[in-house]
Amino acid sequence: MLCVVTAMTLFMTQDMAIKLLSADYPLHEVILIRSAVAATIILTIFLPLEGGLSIIRTNKWMVHLLRGLGIVVANLAFYMGLATMSLAAATSIFFVSPLLITSFSAFFLGERIGIRRWTAVVAGLLGVVIIMRPGTELFRFASILPLIAAIAYALVQVSTRVIGKTEKASTMAIYIQATFIVVCCVSGLAIGDGRYMSGIDPSLDFLFRAWIIPSSGDLLVMGGIGCLMAFGVYLILQGYRLSEASLVAPFEYIGLPIAIFWSIVVFQDYPDTLGWIGIALIIGAGLYTVYREAIHGRKELFSDPVPRNR
Numbered sequence: 001m002l003c004v005v006t007a008m009t010l011f012m013t014q015d016m017a018i019k020l021l022s023a024d025y026p027l028h029e030v031i032l033i034r035s036a037v038a039a040t041i042i043l044t045i046f047l048p049l050e051g052g053l054s055i056i057r058t059n060k061w062m063v064h065l066l067r068g069l070g071i072v073v074a075n076l077a078f079y080m081g082l083a084t085m086s087l088a089a090a091t092s093i094f095f096v097s098p099l100l101i102t103s104f105s106a107f108f109l110g111e112r113i114g115i116r117r118w119t120a121v122v123a124g125l126l127g128v129v130i131i132m133r134p135g136t137e138l139f140r141f142a143s144i145l146p147l148i149a150a151i152a153y154a155l156v157q158v159s160t161r162v163i164g165k166t167e168k169a170s171t172m173a174i175y176i177q178a179t180f181i182v183v184c185c186v187s188g189l190a191i192g193d194g195r196y197m198s199g200i201d202p203s204l205d206f207l208f209r210a211w212i213i214p215s216s217g218d219l220l221v222m223g224g225i226g227c228l229m230a231f232g233v234y235l236i237l238q239g240y241r242l243s244e245a246s247l248v249a250p251f252e253y254i255g256l257p258i259a260i261f262w263s264i265v266v267f268q269d270y271p272d273t274l275g276w277i278g279i280a281l282i283i284g285a286g287l288y289t290v291y292r293e294a295i296h297g298r299k300e301l302f303s304d305p306v307p308r309n310r
Contacts, residue, residue: 001251003239008255010232014225015079015087016262021218022083022202026192026209027076030222032184033214037226038233039177046234047174056174064172068179070156074149075180076207081145083206086269089131091259092279093146098286099124100154117292120285127281130274142203173233250290253283 014034021030047056082090099121106113132143194210214222239251256279263269271279 001239003235003242004251005254007232007236007239008252009258010228010235012091012255012258012262014228014232015082015091015259016266017221017225017228018079019082019087019267021221022079022206024212025214025218026188026194026211027079027083027206028184028187028192029211029214030225031075031079031180032188033219033222034226034229035177035180035184037223038230039174039181041227041230042174042177042233046230056171061175064175065179067156067172068176069183070152071176072179072183074152074156076149077145077152078149080203080206081142081149083202084140084142085146086263086271087267088256088260088263088269088271088279089143089275090146091256092131092275092282093128093143094150094153095253095256095282095286096124096128096147097150097154098289100150102289104154114292117289120288120292124282124285124289127278127285130278130281133274142201145203250287253287256283 018030078090078094081093102113102117103121128147132147188211191208192211194208196208197205197210198208199205236252260271260279263271
């Protein structure tokens with residue numbers, strides 16, 4: 001439980017730092033440096049603990065590639081939304097992903113989902129609608145991006161249930177970081193000159209801004225983000241390895257109050273009354289889904305951390 005709580009604290013701190021950088025640097029540059037640092041730490045520190053370089057060998061490289069691309073889409077969409085939205089709102093919407101995993105398991109894996117869990121899914125989605133508020137002047141198209149990220153992440157986690165029984169966590173983690181590095185390098189070559197930046201929308205500017213040489217202070221922050229990512233992934237995987245998934249999964253929701261804390265303290269973004277209601281619905285529905293999965297003995301659904309195993 002301590003591992004999971006510490007990991008979520010690291011992940012939320014990472015997201016806060018990336019939001020701070022979103023006004024000055026392109027997203028793919030930040031993610032490239034983050035992934036390079038994280039991959040170095042995984043290869044030199046954590047990989048030897050699970051068997052060394054030999055565990056990188058796999059005959060399911062295509063699945064790893066597709067899974068990595070899905071995580072890339074989830075990250076890009078989430079952080080683009082974060083450039084415009086508050087950290088609390090974007091994180092709350094993304095935390096609907098466990099409910100989406102339940103839904104997708106029914107549609108794509110043919111698993112039977114009872115009325116109680118479907119009710120929890122509907123309640124969680126209602127919370128998302130309350131936060132997004134479509135049809136009102138408070139609605140922002142950027143709020144769709146964390147939802148896209150949650151959908152992409154949920155699809156990836158459903159596929160993980162297929163390969164997770166034979167592939168080690170470090171194997172999946174290193175292939176994800178490798179995919180990040182390749183995609184970000186290609187993105188930098190294709191759009192890194194900033195010619196598509198409009199200066200109108202913060203989310204699009206975060207994606208299309210020209211690459212610049214980071215200042216020494218910002219480069220240190222980006223390197224720190226990579227360390228937070230690497231150690232966060234290791235700790236959360238340790239938490240799930242050392243204890244029952246049904247016991248530790250609810251502790252991932254500590255990430256939401258931490259995100260709200262950073263949102264208020266660093267960015268002075270306070271959720272309004274409806275925002276608090278939406279957040280409460282998402283947390284309640286997510287925790288209830290974890291409880292029902294434990295009752296039904298389906299540990300596999302949460303055998304990979306949700307929603308931050310990147």
